[in-house]
Amino acid sequence: MSTLFDLPPDQGKHADLTGDLNPAQRAAVEHAGAPLLVVAGAGSGKTRVLTRRIAYLLAARGAHPGQIMAITFTNKAAAEMRERVAELVGRRSGAMWVSTFHSMCVRVLRREAKTLEMSSNFSIYDADDARRLLTLVARDLDLDAKRYQPRALAAHISNLKNELIDAESAGSHATNDFERRAAEVYVEYQRRLSQANAMDFDDLIMRTVELFQAFPDVAEYYRRRFRHVLVDEYQDTNHAQYTLVRELAGTEPTESGIEPAELCVVGDADQSIYAFRGATIRNIEEFERDFPNARTILLEQNYRSTQTILSAANAVIARNPNRRDKRLWTSEGDGEKIVGYVADNEHDEAAFVAGEIDELVDQGSVKYSDVAVFYRTNNQSRVFEEIFIRLGLPYRVVGGVRFYERREVRDALAYLRVLANPEDTVSLRRILNVPKRGIGDRAEACVATHAERERISFASALRDAVADKVPMLNPRSRNAITAFMELLDGLYELVDSGAEVADVLEAVLDRTGYRAELDSSDDPQDASRLENLDELVTVAREFTESAAEAAALAPDTNADNADNADAAEAVDDAGVPEPGSLPAFLERVSLVADADSIPESDGGDEESEADDQGVVTLMTVHTAKGLEYPVVFGTGWEDGVFPHLRALGEPKELAEERRLAYVAITRARERLYLSRALMRTQWGQPAANPASRFLDEIPAELIDWRREAPSSGGGGSPRAATTWGGRPGVGGDSAQARIASGGMRTTGFGGVRNDWKDTVALKLDVGDRVSHDKYGLGTVVSTDGSGPRATATIDFGASGTVRLMLIGSVPMVKL
DNA sequence: TATGTACATATTTTT
């Protein structure tokens, strides 16, 4: 490993880093000097280029790891990059900054907190916290909750921050009543944030930009330090992030003569699907204008999919106007045709998908973990879950309500946040009466008013309440507040005594009665809430352990850093929380989404149950970006569903939907299925949707229609059997009918669902013997959950160990 | 203060 880097910087001698790359990739890795834009089509080896480039900078260009800053959008991408660079260059990678925009900014802001005259232990407010605070602000400003919904205010303020418009100047940008009032809300919102010693996600970026712009010496420190800036997914940057990159890398030498850093951005305008969150394609389209002398390299060779899949993707995306032309190609051949299916309704569509997966796996060519099912909106996952459960197909839904957004998890974290930052008003008010302890709206309002009038924090106002200095507060509430404060004080003591995060968390759950309340509930939802809280405790436990392990390894890291010419390295962590501490834990959970929960498609996931076959992954197309699967089912390809109803009239939004379709198609490696339903229940009402226009944009010869619509002009005989729920499709019985005859009860629309909703079909205990229609004989290894959430893990011997839900008509009997 | 009932409301969501 080390010999490689003992070589003198000589670009010709690094064939091991570039030899297996195609010419465009190699050019991107070796390019030096001017700003570089790598336009990387889907599957063109983008991450490879980025990681090799970093390794090449070290090996051939004499760069030091501490001079490298690589920025991504997700923690997952950052982790992957860190790992892959480490494979190439070893432990030296530890000195690089490889992180998300947000954690990079947090790191800078905590270090420079003094400069900004703020405390370095600030809380980070996510969208939910921000909305809560905005609700309070809007109420205090007597705004009509209908006209000024927290959601809308949050979106507007977020947009302003993405455009780097601060609260003071927001008023002058307002063009209507809503925006004028929103500007007032913005001012007050910022005041409350700073009072709570907190920043929202958008602040993290904006304040860092402000820091660099207002304090040139600070900016210069980072400029001097980071000589190479690399940005991934550049098409997803918003204006604030773009400006941040510009400030960081620079375009002109600084006053003291520091040259701009070398900038390399990688992206693909065709995969920009986050415009609704402020991302602007402009940044990638105008790169050459923003950074004069910039060089652009196009990566069009695809290493992922068959030519059939790529041709379909090319055809769809080509319909977008004003696009830089780019055509993906592969040298690997055409492969299978795309399979099309027109279902009678969404249940039939799900049955088709399930049946097809079953067949593919039976044939032995495919594992469950090779398969992904995509849909446009989360609520579409339900029908798939229903049928998968029924048939015993192992699956996992990614996304939806995420772990850290669950109410009980947020409640628990709010306690921890108050313990770490007593001024965190939003968290404090969240937990004030959770679990119920007799501090109602009335009492809360009294305290809030007192805080406002005395210009003290909400926490101090609560102390005043205990001392009976809050007017209008009745004794009952006062006593409740006193008890609450004593509870908190006990917890503060525990934290001060140096208790581990997990133990503090346990104490919170016990002493507040939170756990007891859930324990004694007979609502089955509360059972899963308990599980989630246990999971959170486990997360905390592991966090402390891994911090301890990292600390044990620390001397090595320091030795590695010792050859850093950069003396500033030593004070690098100023203001950054102690590893393993409560603040560190909170920072982690604030900035880490649980996208890491996506099962590995090679089936190596420890939670995969069906004997190395892994699980089928269900997710929205948005979530699928950046992933790939041998077999992909694109479902709900109907105008009004995908493209989404709200995009139909808007050319810009339609273009984004088309990019989304492009993303969906290009996730597939070998087999792609596209399906639609003639009828679909939407918002409780049946609706007939026409075929997605994106389907029509795919050349007909690429698709093999397994079943077609009756009168779509595509041919086919009108012999289809009549099934309930909509006009029948053509080309054979519906998949639903086939599966129904194989043991599924068909009581009609919705009947299926109502049946399993509250029935536990089988009561199983550990040790019970069962016989499953598909897996054969098995023994119950463990059981979990209760009511509709009851599951059993069953060892089917040669067929593997499977976890099954026990609701509805399980194709299994107890022996 | 806590609970029940009517009512509107309804994408996607890396941090």
Place this chain on the structure above:
DNA sequence: TATGTACATA
């Protein structure tokens, strides 16, 4: 369909 929020009531 299902969820959350706003109001009236015990």
